[in-house]
Amino acid sequence: MELTGVGRRHGLRGPWILRDVGLRVPRGALLRIEGANGSGKSTLLRLLAGIDAPSTGRITGRPRTAYVPERFPAALPLTAAGYLTRLGRVHGLRRPAAARAALEWLERFGAAGHAHTPLSRLSKGTSQKVAVAQGLVGRPELLVLDEAWTGLDAASREILDRAVRERVADGGSVVFVDHDPRRLAGHCHAVHRVAEGRLSAVPAVPAASLPRVRVEAVGTAPPPGRLPGDPLAEDLGGGAVRLTVAAADSDALLRALLTARPPWHIRSVSAAADAPEEPRP
Amino acid sequence: MTSLLRYRAALLLRSHRWLPPLLLYVVLLSIGVRPGEPVLSGLGLAAGVLLPVSAWLVRVCVTDEPPAARDCVAAAAGPWRVHLASVLTALLAATALGAAGTAAVTLTGHPHGAGRLPAAGSGFLAALTCALVGTAVGALCNRPLLRSTARSVPATALAVLLVLIPGGSPAHAAMSELVAGARSGTAGRPLLPLAVAAVFAAGATAVACALSSRR
Numbered sequence: 326m327e328l329t330g331v332g333r334r335h336g337l338r339g340p341w342i343l344r345d346v347g348l349r350v351p352r353g354a355l356l357r358i359e360g361a362n363g364s365g366k367s368t369l370l371r372l373l374a375g376i377d378a379p380s381t382g383r384i385t386g387r388p389r390t391a392y393v394p395e396r397f398p399a400a401l402p403l404t405a406a407g408y409l410t411r412l413g414r415v416h417g418l419r420r421p422a423a424a425r426a427a428l429e430w431l432e433r434f435g436a437a438g439h440a441h442t443p444l445s446r447l448s449k450g451t452s453q454k455v456a457v458a459q460g461l462v463g464r465p466e467l468l469v470l471d472e473a474w475t476g477l478d479a480a481s482r483e484i485l486d487r488a489v490r491e492r493v494a495d496g497g498s499v500v501f502v503d504h505d506p507r508r509l510a511g512h513c514h515a516v517h518r519v520a521e522g523r524l525s526a527v528p529a530v531p532a533a534s535l536p537r538v539r540v541e542a543v544g545t546a547p548p549p550g551r552l553p554g555d556p557l558a559e560d561l562g563g564g565a566v567r568l569t570v571a572a573a574d575s576d577a578l579l580r581a582l583l584t585a586r587p588p589w590h591i592r593s594v595s596a597a598a599d600a601p602e603e604p605r606p
Numbered sequence: 607m608t609s610l611l612r613y614r615a616a617l618l619l620r621s622h623r624w625l626p627p628l629l630l631y632v633v634l635l636s637i638g639v640r641p642g643e644p645v646l647s648g649l650g651l652a653a654g655v656l657l658p659v660s661a662w663l664v665r666v667c668v669t670d671e672p673p674a675a676r677d678c679v680a681a682a683a684g685p686w687r688v689h690l691a692s693v694l695t696a697l698l699a700a701t702a703l704g705a706a707g708t709a710a711v712t713l714t715g716h717p718h719g720a721g722r723l724p725a726a727g728s729g730f731l732a733a734l735t736c737a738l739v740g741t742a743v744g745a746l747c748n749r750p751l752l753r754s755t756a757r758s759v760p761a762t763a764l765a766v767l768l769v770l771i772p773g774g775s776p777a778h779a780a781m782s783e784l785v786a787g788a789r790s791g792t793a794g795r796p797l798l799p800l801a802v803a804a805v806f807a808a809g810a811t812a813v814a815c816a817l818s819s820r821r
Contacts, residue, residue, distance in 0.1 A: 392681030402620035
């Protein structure tokens with residue numbers, strides 16, 4: 326998905342909240358958006374999620390999207406499982422699959438006991454678990470999280486961290502805002518900052534100093550097309566390859582190799598001790 | 607779209623917010639239509655009563671979730687599809703109500719030579735016309751065009767009066783065709799008003815859906 330020259334203001338004459346925003350959200354990317362309160366972070370996330378249309382500029386290549394708000398006072402006349410199943414159906418799942426996914430996510434967040442509780446009677450924390458689960462239930466190609474961790478207990482925050490990494494490893498993109506600067510640190514592919522209505526990239530930690538992982542794999546067929554994380558490949562002979570990749574991308578790389586047809590055999594996975602032979606772009 | 611319609615229908619049914627417009631319909635019908643009256647004039651009145659009721663149902667359907675929940679569905683399906691599903695749910699509910707009302711009035715009224723079945727047919731066409739005009743009014747007088755209750759409720763009331771009382775609106779044309787039919791004893795087919803009303807409703811809904819992500 327790509328935003329080109331995107332601006333947003335309320336009405337026809339309101340002040341600009343965002344101006345001239347350009348952002349590319351590649352598949353399998355984890356992006357963090359930073360900014361002070363009221364800087365327009367939430368406005369940007371709403372544009373990314375497709376809830377609001379830009380006042381100027383274009384958004385192209387929208388994938389199937391899910392959005393998780395910070396507060397979810399869901400005074401809806403549905404049970405937690407009923408709501409999640411319906412949202413799964415809206416995401417295109419068949420009824421049994423949607424019902425199964427709804428229960429699975431409630432279980433993962435330890436809220437399976439509330440599956441049949443009406444949403445209006447849930448506690449604030451459990452409501453937020455339902456909000457997060459509705460974002461994950463349809464396995465969206467783009468997940469937009471607006472401080473979704475706020476209101477969750479410590480255990481659920483970790484589960485959400487893991488779910489986000491899984492989504493990214495699975496080829497989905499995730500864009501998030503969170504006030505904890507350590508949230509998913511080391512896993513983000515890029516960080517952007519909103520200030521005075523403009524978006525700018527925060528210089529990343531130099532790639533060479535990031536931890537890297539070395540994967541040795543043997544396969545009969547050539548490795549599948551473009552591998553996650555754009556690994557540095559060395560041919561070891563006999564069908565074996567050594568792939569060196571940023572640690573953040575290693576899960577996605579392993580998954581791609583193991584799910585290739587025919588699957589690759591992983592010979593070893595180790596931390597790369599020395600700096601990579603050539604700097605990553 | 608089917609899954610969205612089911613979601614909206616579940617919200618409408620389980621919230622019980624359909625109850626006040628239904629009561630309005632039943633009360634106005636039972637005051638206005640007496641058993642034994644000419645069936646066509648009764649059906650004309652029943653159709654007119656459906657107009658404010660369907661505008662109210664649109665209001666119920668486009669305002670029945672907290673904004674956070676609406677944002678979640680809007681991200682999943684696109685805001686205009688979500689809005690379209692809300693308006694369609696209201697129109698379907700109004701149509702069901704109109705069908706039930708038409709049946710009740712046809713069975714209790716006196717046919718006066720018009721024949722019950724043809725009378726019911728034209729009564730239903732008129733009811734559908736008024737449901738469509740009411741839907742158009744509801745779509746234009748609520749979110750996203752008018753967002754505060756202080757504006758949207760008086761605007762709805764005014765718009766309902768405007769399309770119901772003077773000639774020129776398809777709702778009024780359909781109703782007067784039925785009333786004229788009651789005098790002459792023939793059940794007309796108000797198809798032209800129905801077509802105009804359908805265009806009205808489609809246009810109004812398109813405007814509302816197009817604006818659903820703009821404000």
